[in-house]
Amino acid sequence: MLVSRVGVSRSQSVLHGFQEVQNNFIQSLPHQHCSLAQFQHHLGLSGKPLFNTSVSIQNHGAVESQSPQTPSIKFEHTHAFDPIEFAITINIDASCNDEGTLFSPWTDSISDDEMKNVSSTMAKILSQVITDSTQTISELDAPI
Numbered sequence: 001m002l003v004s005r006v007g008v009s010r011s012q013s014v015l016h017g018f019q020e021v022q023n024n025f026i027q028s029l030p031h032q033h034c035s036l037a038q039f040q041h042h043l044g045l046s047g048k049p050l051f052n053t054s055v056s057i058q059n060h061g062a063v064e065s066q067s068p069q070t071p072s073i074k075f076e077h078t079h080a081f082d083p084i085e086f087a088i089t090i091n092i093d094a095s096c097n098d099e100g101t102l103f104s105p106w107t108d109s110i111s112d113d114e115m116k117n118v119s120s121t122m123a124k125i126l127s128q129v130i131t132d133s134t135q136t137i138s139e140l141d142a143p144i
Helices: 014-031 036-042 112-131 137-141
Strands: 053-058 088-093 100-105
Touching (some): 088 112, 100 112
Parallel strands (some): 053 088
Antiparallel strands (some): 088 100
């Protein structure tokens, strides 16, 4: 698990925000094996939740599309499992031509209507970002 936090300014472009998230991810890679429990203990928050949402991004098609040559080692995707430890878990499959998103809420924390609102809002934002990634974060709010 990589923990990430990104400060977002209403005046920055969506594209800049994505670039910042990507850079943050790359800079965090050396720390991906740090235990979340160690962070909680260090912060004096043992046993208390730090987050209510998890995002998992997987690309099951990446292995097939990497090289036209016959590989000496072949990886075959057999199963993926992301534990649902958070009020909302968002699983994103970024496989080329087979993209998809699955929202998994805790039904005792998030109602069906709230989850419909979250997924509808996310769909609207995604549509706006695809249309124009140079718009600012504040411009995303206007039509929603």
